[in-house]
Amino acid sequence: MSTAQPSTRESGSDAPRATMAMITVDALDATALAHWWARRFDTEAVDHSGGTGQFLAVTIPSAPTLGFQKVADPTPGKNRLHLDVTVPDRAAGVADLVADGATVIAEHNLADLGGADFAWTVLTDPEGNHFCVSDAAGS
CATH class of the missing domain: 3.10.180.10 (2,3-Dihydroxybiphenyl 1,2-Dioxygenase, domain 1)
Structure with a gap:
């Protein structure tokens, strides 16, 4: 049985319902992990939390931004x-x-x-x- 809901988008609209802006990763050390991933894409990690290392972003041309947020207890187990x-x-x-x-x-x-x-x-x-x-x- 399908649980899909009917579209509520106005007919004739070409605008997307949503745009992928960022993929965010929980990290014990957001600064180190953001810089590690930044090296993969030859770009920089930018701290958006006033230099506290709480939230950093890695901007990748033609792709969603990768965000890294510091958390005390990352989700255990395999990533979904x-x-x-x-x-x-x-x-x-x-x-x-x-x-x-x-x-x-x-x-x-x-x-x-x-x-x-x-x-x-x-x-x-x-x-x-x-x-x-x-x-x-x-x-």
């Missing part, structure tokens, strides 16, 4: 939401991530399931947040 990152060369990209503190969790390929030849690596960042790395399209 994770980032998918593409790199020109997955093996080299994963090696660089591991050298900078990431941990490889698993390797996957849809071809192993009879699907397309699409491979990715599951890693964790220095605070244990899962994310995936795959080759950029056309690589």
